[in-house]
Amino acid sequence: MVTFVDGPVRVSVPATSANLGPGFDSLGLALSMRDEIEAEVLGAGLEVRVSGSGSDEVPLDETHLVVRSMHAAFDLLGRRPPGLRLTCRNAIPHGRGLGSSSAAIVGGVVLARALVAGGALLVDDATLFRMAARIEGHPDNVAPAFHGGFVIAGRDEGTDFYAVSSPVDPRIETVVFVPPTPVATEVARGLLPAAVPHADAAADAGRTALLVAALAGQPEHLWLATRDYLHQDYRRPAMPESLALVDALRADGVPATVSGAGPTVLAFTDASAAGALADRCPAGWVAHHLTVDRDGARST
Ligand SMILES: Nc1ncnc2c1ncn2[C@@H]1O[C@H](COP(=O)(O)OP(=O)(O)OP(=O)(O)O)[C@@H](O)[C@H]1O
Ligand SMILES: [Mg+2]
Incomplete structure (x- = not known):
């Protein structure tokens, strides 16, 4: 019982x-x-x-x-x-x-x-x-x-x-930039094509493998490793400001991506650069300097 x-x-x-x-x-x-x-x-x-x-x-x-x-x-x-x-x-x-x-x-x-x-x-x-x-x-x-x-x-x-x-290298931290309004996941998913070019799929698989290595201990490769070929550009119409921020950060060498189905932008950083990165937060958005959580769900 x-x-x-x-x-x-x-x-x-x-x-x-x-x-x-x-x-x-x-x-x-x-x-x-x-x-x-x-x-x-x-x-x-x-x-x-x-x-x-x-x-x-x-x-x-x-x-x-x-x-x-x-x-x-x-x-x-x-x-x-x-x-x-x-x-x-x-x-x-x-x-x-x-x-x-x-x-x-x-x-x-x-x-x-x-x-x-x-x-x-x-x-x-x-x-x-x-x-x-x-x-x-x-x-x-x-x-x-x-x-x-x-x-x-x-x-x-x-x-x-x-x-x-x-594993995640202990030097790796993040800044997330959160816009004021949501984007429905269904809208973001609806913009994805049914098929992608084989070359894009192959390139994406390579970057994914590189990302696992970069996170594990080679953060200098995070910029190369966070290049996506499968979803972010297709979703640009649903979140143009997010993609503009990703582009601007990447143009300056910052490994930035859309977080999940968006519209938040996530940028990898180290502790020393996090403050200056957070200063790039667009007006009306909120930036959070977040570390990697190692614990997951915790009963307290
Ligand atoms: N703490 C919560 N309590 C109750 N309902 C919640 C809670 N968190 C999320 N939800 C429900 O889930 C919806 C948000 O889910 P959705 O998957 O669209 O966004 P997300 O989980 O914040 O982002 P993503 O899945 O893209 O990472 C909310 O509108 C609400 O209905
Ligand atoms: Mg969700």
């Missing part, structure tokens, strides 16, 4: 940047910006409180993404609690390409497991990760949100998800 723990449990989950240029739908990096979520079992009802990002927009009922993800995990664990109180303190901006939906989903499934007595014995990390990736529909943000660091993720012949962590 599944029983629940007394008192609240807490989890924090990092923002993530997917693609990183050429690694379309496969590479993701966890960043030092975190949503904090707390949950407690109640005798009845559902209370959802949200502060920070999305607090004016997200629903406060069972359709809330964290609640939906918790319910999916409770169903896997064997029982839903009679009632639930959820408190979300959100830092990750919504709809900007920094993985807010993955953070919500990973937070939800990890919280649900932590609320079940002995939950980790019932559902292991690998199963929980696959559940989160199924809810999200793709694993490239969920994997680093869950595991932390730099993760290469995908789907095995259309069936199961895989996620393999790969």
